[in-house]
Amino acid sequence: MDCIETILKKQKTFFESGKTKGLQFRLESLAKLKKNIIDNEKDIMDALKKDLGKSNFESYSTEIGIVLNEISFIEKNLKSWATPKKVKTPITNFKASSHIYPEPYGNTLIISPWNYPFQLSIVPLIGSIAAGNTSVIKPSSTSFYTSRIIEKILNENFNSSYIHVITGERGKKLLDKKFDYIFYTGSVPIGKIVMKKASKYLTPITLELGGKSPCIVDTEGDLKLFAKRIVWGKFLNSGQTCVAPDYLLVHKNIKNEMINYIINYIKKFYGENPENNEEYTRIINEKQFNRLISLLDIKKIIYGGDYNKDSLYISPTLMNNVTWEDSIMGEEIFGPILPILEYEELDEVVKMINSHSKPLALYFFSNNKNKIEKIINEIPFGGGCINDTVMHLSSPYLPFGGVGTSGMGAYHGKKSFDTFTHYKSILKRSNLVDPNFRYPPYSDKINTVKKILK
Structure with missing residues (x-):
């Protein structure tokens, strides 16, 4: 060797x-x-x-x-x-x-x-x-x-x-x-x-x-379809994806409805007991498993929260009424835990995200063109999707990378x-022509330069 x-x-x-x-x-x-x-x-x-x-x-x-x-x-x-x-x-x-x-x-x-x-x-x-x-x-x-x-x-x-x-x-x-x-x-x-x-x-x-990639859900659009795409992107590879939605920002008026759709799709994708589902990925090792378990707050878990250390299994888990003071919001999750926060105004969302490190990805779900342009133009992030998750990564026509x-x-x-x-x-220069204005003595050649460089 x-x-x-x-x-x-x-x-x-x-x-x-x-x-x-x-x-x-x-x-x-x-x-x-x-x-x-x-x-x-x-x-x-x-x-x-x-x-x-x-x-x-x-x-x-x-x-x-x-x-x-x-x-x-x-x-x-x-x-x-x-x-x-x-x-x-x-x-x-x-x-x-x-x-x-x-x-x-x-x-x-x-x-x-x-x-x-x-x-x-x-x-x-x-x-x-x-x-x-x-x-x-x-x-x-x-x-x-x-x-x-x-x-x-x-x-x-x-x-x-x-x-x-x-x-x-x-x-x-x-x-x-x-x-x-x-x-x-x-x-x-x-x-x-x-x-x-x-x-x-x-x-x-x-x-x-990496970083904490936000997933924002507006009131305007097909919430059932939105939930389907969010569940897929979040729990793909058991959340161990650098561009997975890290946390959910949902408008308060549709939060409960959205949560119900998300739970329904978790069950549809992985069954009532994902531990028995061979298509549901496991956590890579015990170190990562222990880190993820330490982020769980039993008082805020509204779905899932099950785990098995022997098989490195953590179920798809939802945590509701999360704030930025919770430990799960202090680092990139990189696992199958989805914290849910709510908002009232989009300006509030822009300010919230921009007060933290620039995310690798951002996902915005809405059918409102003005709101879409606002999110794209007012929040810096590496890349992302409108009305989908993760899929921007799969296009060879789209550069993939972070910022900050x-x-x-x-x-x-x-x-x-x-x-x-x-x-x-x-620069390949011809030897046939050699304008003299760039060479000393300069004298009043500055007038010629001013005509060219302006």
Whole structure:
């Protein structure tokens, strides 16, 4: 087994050979990655089942399928994206032409989390491959079985001088090494550490973090449909989703009706006893289980609240009449507990959300166009949906990322290519014409400059 220093040296040498920059090489690498994912589909699903108790449907629709779709989208567009572009040239540079050359950063480090361990490891890698970089991937040790299958797929099919997975204790040393780009997905506290470590070498970074993503329900619209989409988005992966609705802000006039619809859909989706439902995901480990149980306030639970430590099960749980003083509102929940708050005026909602950290996602349910525009224009957040939850994440046409403490930078589709690409600006000057006004002595040439630069 090569040491980290050897792998990084090999990757640096391979990158400098220029092979990763070739369009054909990138496309072949993406095709090889896709084939190996398809060939190992069952093993990936088995690993996700062992780590999180995910059903095959969730494993494919939220992990494997997302990855394959991303590869297909980038394969179709990569030639266009990777081609240098000619752009306009101002009169001040007569006679010349201007071009933008996309080029890879070099050796990239991708650090991924445990909640969607396959998707959040591979989708950034797809962007890195497409841009022409070499990559080291550090998947989460918490999702042990999925990390092992990622290691198997990548390390057995790609040369370590190009792509290599590092797991276990060795991975802890990676942030002390010099990379050309770092892509991190995970918590805010670790994100701060990544940023501090990257500053040693002024390494550019993307931070995909999290936060408390609000879900606002207005009086105008199909409340039954709204409830259906909220329940799906909240309890998908047992709430262990960075863009899950973290808390519900419901207009006071329809709160009770909305709660009844939500309870009905929880029962419809997962049955009267979700613990017996094999399609309901479990909590990743005992540490996260204990953290979530500590957030429960039995006096405010109106539905659910059941749990089993032996099976790491927590039922879909609703807490009503929650305030910002409650402990559950002090951190991102990242589990199947939905606090419910009420409001009277939309201005109150805007002020409330804007008084806290900028969320990664925001969801607003309403048929009122003016209210929709108000929410979009007056609240800063990473991205989100109107009259749905989570689904903005699935579109390769929409950049995904946070703002403020919920992250910096974005990816998915073209933005994945952009993130791992430096755009080099080139001015090609003709030798046939050389206007004299820019050269000393200047004398009264300022009048000429004023006519041009205004």
